[in-house]
Amino acid sequence: MHAMDIHLIPAFSDNYIYLLRDPASGAVGVVDPGDPEPVIAELDRRGWRLTTILNTHHHNDHIGGNAALKERYGATVIGARADAHRIADLDTALDEGDRVSFGGDAGTVIAVPGHTSGHIAFHFPGQQALFCGDTLFSLGCGRLFEGTAEQMWDSLSKLRALPGDTRVYCGHEYTQSNARFALTIEPDNADLRARADEIGRLRAAGRPTIPTTLDLERRTNPFLRADEPSVQRTLGMEGAAPAAAFAEIRKRKDTF
Template identity: 75%
Template sequence: MDIHLIPAFADNYIYLLRDPASGAVGVVDPGDAQPVLAELERRNWTLTHIFNTHHHNDHIGGNHALKARYGADVIGPRADAARIPDMETCLGEGETISFGSLTAQVFFVPGHTSGHIAFWFPEAKALFSGDTLFALGCGRLFEGTPAQMWTSLVKLRGLPDDTRVYCGHEYTLSNARFAVTVEPDNAALRSRAAEIAAQRERGEPTIPSTLGVEKATNPFLRADRPEVQAALGMAGADPVAVFAEIRGRKDRF
């Protein structure tokens, strides 16, 4: 699968997808139609699928214009059917959606919002995690609980290490600055933080990450690790409580 990053607003990423075998073209979380339209026209591609992970306007704001232009199928979380206009295909946990010759598996991952889903394309080794899992971070708990978000993150953490993570925002530099305050003795994290700083200095995106890298360095995926619990003075604590502590610290960071 061809995957192209389209920057939008201050720090959003929209993803343009193409299945070379079938010519199917999709877009993930098009908060703004204009840069998507420009890229489609530049490539002479016809949009067939619009994938939405959650209802926030910076992820769905371009749906209507793109559907009006191409008649593409608007796909998103069943739990948010009342909050995503123009949605035709509603999906939930364990369901699948065909994209040309490829198939995406759907995960229900509430926490950031109550209806959030993620799309995993096993053949392409690509996870579109929206605002649930970020590179070195996770989304704020606007509509969910720490227990819900921890469960959602553990679900995504169970995917293969070589899964590429395509998230909704370029937050990685600030996430790295926070992560090293949680786990200052993590050598892999310190090395990654330095690499991220250099990437951003060169104006390069830090996305995609991989799940293997996230498992080794992302504090929000590591709340059940003894070394993280010890660093927080919470040895042996319930991982949900540890996650809540980390999330609270990030909210105040």
């Protein structure tokens, strides 16, 4: 299968918008365009015309550019049926397990409530790519604005179960601060210490830390490791239900 072109577009202070292109068909998509201006600038620079807009959730820093981009290019807006009342320009409403076609590629919708109640992720297995918005971050996860810890743990468990070589494209560049927190949970995790050093080098050079991979997240992200005995020992919660341990990690991160 041909490789999808995926380009990171920085927006606001720490958002990432993803510009996609299917070389075979010429289809061009964008994931979570909170700000239309950098998207338009990049499309103009490359001479591409936008055909598809993918939204993971309803927050304005992820959908704020929908209307302007749809008006300018006639692009189709795709998002969660559960958020149809909160994404004004939605054309195609999808549920858990639905397929989304992009050029010659087919992706699957994964329902991942927790950060918001209607949050979804788009998994393109043929491209080894996951667009997960604000559910899973590099070394972190989203705050629980509309869901419970149990819902978020279930959502993260779905993502954790995907193939380890899956590349994770998340909504924000939070990795360096997430690493500092992760080291308070697993200070003796050698993979995490090495990764924190590499993150420091990348950010010092002004480079993104995204994409990460699920294999790397499974080895270093405390929010995916709430069922690990070493993590539960640090929390003083040995033998606890994973969702309860996750809730404690999330609580600590919220005040970190």
